[in-house]
Amino acid sequence: MRMLPAGDEGFWGRLGRAAAAAVLLCGAVLALQACTGDEPGPVGLDLVDREIDVVLQPLGIDAVDRFAALAIEDADIPLSRQEVLYLGVEAGVASAVLVNVDFDLEYDEFLRESLFSVDSLQSVKLSLTKLEVFGAGAADEEDPAKVTEFSLHLYELTAPFDSTAYPGVMPGFTRQLSFAVEEGDPFTWSGEGLEIFVPIRLDDFLGWVDDGGMRGFMITATTDSDSGLVGFAARDLDSYNELADVAVGTIVGPNFVLDFDDAVELEDGTDVLLLPNSGDISTFHELSAAPASPEDGFILRTGLRSYPAFRFDFSALPHGAFINRAVFRVTNDTLVSFGNLHSLVVSELDAEFLAEPAGTMTLDELADAVYVITGQTSVDPVLNRDLGFDVTQAVQRIVNEVYEGERGLVLTAGEDFASRFDQGVIDPEFYFSQFNFLGTAAADSLRPRLEITYSLSEEITGGGR
Amino acid sequence: MTGPRNFTAPVLAVLLAGALATSGLAQTPFALTNIGQRLDNDDARMTGRGGWGLAVDDSLHPGFKNLASLYSVRHVTLKFTAAGDKVLSEDEGGERTSYRTYAPAMRVALPVIKGRLAVTAGFVVDRSTEWTTAVDDSWEAWSDTISGVTEFQRRGSMFKVPLGVAFSPLQGLSLGASLDLQRGTLRESLYNFLRSPATLTGAGLYSSNLLTTSDEYSGTSVTTGFLFSPHTRISVGGSYTPAYDVDVDRKIEMGGLAQRSRSSFILGMPEEMGLGLQARLSGRWRVGADYQVQKFSAFTGPEEWRSAMQDEKTLSVGLERTRANERRGGWSNLPVRVGLRSRTWAYQVGGAEVRETTFSAGTGFPFRGEMGQMDVALSYSLIGDLQDNGLESRVIRLSISVTGLERWW
Numbered sequence: 001m002r003m004l005p006a007g008d009e010g011f012w013g014r015l016g017r018a019a020a021a022a023v024l025l026c027g028a029v030l031a032l033q034a035c036t037g038d039e040p041g042p043v044g045l046d047l048v049d050r051e052i053d054v055v056l057q058p059l060g061i062d063a064v065d066r067f068a069a070l071a072i073e074d075a076d077i078p079l080s081r082q083e084v085l086y087l088g089v090e091a092g093v094a095s096a097v098l099v100n101v102d103f104d105l106e107y108d109e110f111l112r113e114s115l116f117s118v119d120s121l122q123s124v125k126l127s128l129t130k131l132e133v134f135g136a137g138a139a140d141e142e143d144p145a146k147v148t149e150f151s152l153h154l155y156e157l158t159a160p161f162d163s164t165a166y167p168g169v170m171p172g173f174t175r176q177l178s179f180a181v182e183e184g185d186p187f188t189w190s191g192e193g194l195e196i197f198v199p200i201r202l203d204d205f206l207g208w209v210d211d212g213g214m215r216g217f218m219i220t221a222t223t224d225s226d227s228g229l230v231g232f233a234a235r236d237l238d239s240y241n242e243l244a245d246v247a248v249g250t251i252v253g254p255n256f257v258l259d260f261d262d263a264v265e266l267e268d269g270t271d272v273l274l275l276p277n278s279g280d281i282s283t284f285h286e287l288s289a290a291p292a293s294p295e296d297g298f299i300l301r302t303g304l305r306s307y308p309a310f311r312f313d314f315s316a317l318p319h320g321a322f323i324n325r326a327v328f329r330v331t332n333d334t335l336v337s338f339g340n341l342h343s344l345v346v347s348e349l350d351a352e353f354l355a356e357p358a359g360t361m362t363l364d365e366l367a368d369a370v371y372v373i374t375g376q377t378s379v380d381p382v383l384n385r386d387l388g389f390d391v392t393q394a395v396q397r398i399v400n401e402v403y404e405g406e407r408g409l410v411l412t413a414g415e416d417f418a419s420r421f422d423q424g425v426i427d428p429e430f431y432f433s434q435f436n437f438l439g440t441a442a443a444d445s446l447r448p449r450l451e452i453t454y455s456l457s458e459e460i461t462g463g464g465r
Numbered sequence: 466m467t468g469p470r471n472f473t474a475p476v477l478a479v480l481l482a483g484a485l486a487t488s489g490l491a492q493t494p495f496a497l498t499n500i501g502q503r504l505d506n507d508d509a510r511m512t513g514r515g516g517w518g519l520a521v522d523d524s525l526h527p528g529f530k531n532l533a534s535l536y537s538v539r540h541v542t543l544k545f546t547a548a549g550d551k552v553l554s555e556d557e558g559g560e561r562t563s564y565r566t567y568a569p570a571m572r573v574a575l576p577v578i579k580g581r582l583a584v585t586a587g588f589v590v591d592r593s594t595e596w597t598t599a600v601d602d603s604w605e606a607w608s609d610t611i612s613g614v615t616e617f618q619r620r621g622s623m624f625k626v627p628l629g630v631a632f633s634p635l636q637g638l639s640l641g642a643s644l645d646l647q648r649g650t651l652r653e654s655l656y657n658f659l660r661s662p663a664t665l666t667g668a669g670l671y672s673s674n675l676l677t678t679s680d681e682y683s684g685t686s687v688t689t690g691f692l693f694s695p696h697t698r699i700s701v702g703g704s705y706t707p708a709y710d711v712d713v714d715r716k717i718e719m720g721g722l723a724q725r726s727r728s729s730f731i732l733g734m735p736e737e738m739g740l741g742l743q744a745r746l747s748g749r750w751r752v753g754a755d756y757q758v759q760k761f762s763a764f765t766g767p768e769e770w771r772s773a774m775q776d777e778k779t780l781s782v783g784l785e786r787t788r789a790n791e792r793r794g795g796w797s798n799l800p801v802r803v804g805l806r807s808r809t810w811a812y813q814v815g816g817a818e819v820r821e822t823t824f825s826a827g828t829g830f831p832f833r834g835e836m837g838q839m840d841v842a843l844s845y846s847l848i849g850d851l852q853d854n855g856l857e858s859r860v861i862r863l864s865i866s867v868t869g870l871e872r873w874w
Contacts, residue, residue, distance in 0.1 A: 037563035041600070044556065045556075047498045047856075048617045051655070056605075058607050322720070322721050399722075401723070451607060457719050459676075459726055
């Protein structure tokens with residue numbers, strides 16, 4: 001027998017043996033780890049005595065303890081700067097179009113003062129260009145039925161309109177104008193096509209030119225018109241994508257189209273002169289006030305923004321509940337709602353803004369006051385009746401008392417602050433639409449409510465924070 | 466005397482880090498309740514011979530089971546143990562095969578006065594628990610039928626960091642003592658995975674529930690031991706750990722909730738004692754036995770635990786043929802170990818005590834120059850009884866230990 005003294009094997013021998021042992025050990029560990037066991041199953045279930053005391057308990061909350069219909073103003077885009085003019089009557093909203101025109105014409109070698117006579121001027125028309133979404137009637141192959149027929153009156157105002165007075169009552173006028181067509185009072189427009197040409201009597205027009213100065217006009221839809229609030233391009237229109245194709249050189253805002261004798265040649269080589277307006281605005285002289293109480297229903301309006309805000313009574317929700325799901329449900333009355341497709345967004349709102357009566361906020365103030373939760377895009381006010389918004393995390397935050405103050409929910413259109421739901425380049429002031437929602441006095445399944453599903457562990461309830 | 470540096474220690478350190486990082490603690494379903502399953506933290510040499518080791522005195526292969534035996538070490542000694550299990554568990558709900566790897570112990574002993582005085586430290590997992598159950602489930606809410614899985618997972622361990630000393634005041638007698646820092650965690654997680662109805666992205670429409678209870682253990686205990694060899698063929702050893710308290714901080718949380726519950730209580734851990742005997746037979750053969758008991762009938766703590774407690778008793782017996790260095794001895798030089806261990810668990814399951822019986826065998830491979838050894842053991846355990854406990858498990862375990870000796874001074 002020979003005992004090997006320690007250190008006899010040398011440096012590399014020791015290292016090799018240590019490494020061999022390490023490899024063997026690692027190999028054994030890794031080999032076992034590579035084995036794949038069965039997925040957990042019911043084995044041992046009888047020994048599990050833990051359970052969550054309340055699992056997926058439904059709770060409906062329809063008690064609204066504070067409500068506000070928030071009027072939102074956009075200081076950057078007052079009504080007189082909006083891109084769309086609205087004409088017609090729909091669901092309690094009526095609007096006429098006001099136009100100011102400067103008749104102090106600047107004459108030159110082409111546009112001579114002498115041309116403004118019955119000999120040279122063949123016809124004058126007032127032109128308005130309809131937005132494409134309001135349809136072209138038979139000319140619209142995709143949607144030929146989508147058209148509003150108008151009977152129009154045209155008034156000469158007592159004075160040019162004052163843009164600060166609108167929305168407001170219709171201005172005073174000196175006279176109702178006759179149209180340059182037989183049996184043309186009122187002037188009936190079938191709605192076909194995307195441009196209205198309202199025939200103006202030559203003597204009226206020549207008189208305005210002779211008198212010079214700024215003159216105001218008002219175009220109204222009579223009660224014989226179809227129901228509908230139709231948008232036309234305003235002089236400030238920039239969103240040309242909302243128009244159908246128009247000819248080059250077309251002035252899309254309200255303008256007078258002057259057709260001279262064929263012998264006349266103007267600077268552009270034609271015999272047609274377009275006289276643009278100097279200012280235009282929608283009157284919205286009938287504008288139903290947003291209900292002050294949610295019992296009577298509530299509205300979400302774009303164009304002239306009005307957004308509803310709520311604070312629900314959460315007293316029925318147990319302290320320490322985990323929110324599995326919370327859905328904010330509202331019912332849109334599609335029979336009276338109208339307008340274009342919009343994104344609808346639900347946001348948290350500091351409850352201090354739920355004052356009664358509701359105040360007016362600027363768009364910037366609203367953006368600072370909200371925390372966007374969720375939303376839906378392309379909601380059609382005349383088709384989409386039942387709307388649900390997942391507000392799970394918001395309700396959980398309220399349960400968790402994340403905020404110092406109380407929080408409510410506000411329903412808005414797809415504003416810039418809700419970037420996920422702000423589709424395209426059109427902001428909510430462009431299209432005037434109104435969603436009329438059923439109020440808290442409606443049937444249980446129709447009223448605004450929160451459908452909450454929660455779970456609860458009594459081991460946590462009553463514990464420290 | 467100085468010699469070439471032994472690289473066992475750094476290699477072991479790397480191994481330890483790697484193994485600890487991947488140590489899973491999957492066990493048997495018996496671990497779903499109470500204080501958890503006793504973890505076999507013996508090295509592979511002891512495991513191979515049934516677990517006895519209280520009366521062992523081997524300076525080249527110290528056992529660490531009885532600290533008093535460490536007095537004789539003449540080198541810095543590092544011992545690392547890793548194990549892998551294949552577990553087949555069965556109850557009326559069916560069967561499940563699971564695997565796990567774990568590293569239950571890492572020990573070190575340093576001679577202060579060679580052959581008389583040594584100090585020791587280490588990391589030892591005493592108890593651990595991991596098991597997961599999962600069943601399909603469904604609920605009704607509003608107009609939805611919500612389907613998913615209810616899963617319960619229990620996972621944790623109780624471990625200690627012993628800081629000890631061993632001393633031999635007289636020839637044939639040694640004493641040992643350690644201060645053990647007791648630490649650990651236990652986490653119970655109950656999930657309701659709500660998978661359907663789902664959104665277009667596949668996420669559940671309803672948020673899943675997660676209720677967790679997390680316990681953190683903290684305490685201190687003292688362990689003493691003796692080793693007495695009245696005759697060259699007979700050794701007797703024993704150890705004793707008086708009762709001690711473990712402070713528990715409990716936190717109960719539900720995922721998504723800011724609110725949580727905190728509480729604290731004390732686990733009154735009972736005293737633990739063990740007595741071992743080793744006898745040298747003819748030639749290279751030795752026989753030994755250990756008997757250990759921890760009086761969990763005196764345990765204080767959560768009532769749902771205490772009411773099921775009983776004394777934990779372990780009897781280990783085994784036979785070992787020690788290794789030899791015969792020239793051209795071949796396989797006959799290898800050590801051979803066989804053993805049997807019988808244990809009654811600390812707590813009842815299904816209203817009946819849990820019995821665990823383990824059969825084991827093992828061997829070892831020395832490093833050149835008597836500077837350490839690698840041991841392996843294979844064991845087969847039967848835990849519980851389907852009739853009495855409602856479930857039973859069968860465990861095949863491969864244990865591997867590496868003992869390294871260093872001359873640091």
